[in-house]
Amino acid sequence: MHESTDIFSAIADPTRRSILEMLADTDSLTATEIYDRYPVSPQAISRHLKILREAKLVMVEKKAQQRIYRINPSAMAELENWSMGLRKRWNRRLDVLEQVLDEEWDKTKGNSESEE
Amino acid sequence: MHESTDIFSAIADPTRRSILEMLADTDSLTATEIYDRYPVSPQAISRHLKILREAKLVMVEKKAQQRIYRINPSAMAELENWSMGLRKRWNRRLDVLEQVLDEEWDKTKGNSESEE
DNA sequence: CGACTATTTAACGAATAATTTAATTAACCG
DNA sequence: CGGTTAATTAAATTATTCGTTAAATAGTCG
CATH class of the missing domain: 1.20.5 (Single alpha-helices involved in coiled-coils or other helix-helix interfaces)
Structure with missing residues (x-):
């Protein structure tokens, strides 16, 4: 059973808001493209992405090993x-x-x- | 120097959102009137109100010992x-x-x- | 298959947030 | 002033969140 984060907690974090803003201006981005724009570890961003996913604020499309993120x-x-x-x-x-x-x-x- | 909580963190908490919703339907409420509607201690609510104040989501008016809260x-x-x-x-x-x-x-x- | 690439999950420590009880401030009223 | 009411702040505790490193999953390619 996948725990769902609420939308409000999701946007409480400035990094996550920043990711959303980025996605609002870009058609879509792969996880690595997002990782590269932040000073924190890829793993940290991956967790943020998970929270955004759970809150349904972003959508993912699989393409080979890549995960392509899009705003919802x-x-x-x-x-x-x-x-x-x-x-x-x-x-x-x-x-x-x-x-x-x-x-x-x-x-x-x-x-x-x-x-x- | 008074630290100001940002609006996003302020609404991340469900109790604080509930207080805002209450205030949207009621002209104004004193602190005790708000305390009475929640199962947690008055002190806990008082802290929540402080955070809502800092985020400028609510406004306060003093009347004798009472603090009258209004949504902004x-x-x-x-x-x-x-x-x-x-x-x-x-x-x-x-x-x-x-x-x-x-x-x-x-x-x-x-x-x-x-x-x- | 084995090495490589992309990404996520796990484990854990540090920082932050929420709640409680106790103490404090401030205004009223007799 | 002394007692009471309204509300906040302080101190201590517990819970949650964020970040890190290490390990795991999953797909590709030679």
């Missing part, structure tokens, strides 16, 4: 939705507040048609 | 922008690729006006 834009969208969702809920909340204030205003005018 | 929607936008930016770069990359293919197509037709 739909997973990026998921992250975007979380933050957007919070903002929207916050805004809706403000709308509701506004409505309540409007209703209060109506009541002071003796014009109360509002239902529970 | 503009900080949420920052996160949104990061993921959106990556998606856009990925899409732009696809556009560029398309353009290159178009140019190649032109060349095969002997119509090469493109500069390096």
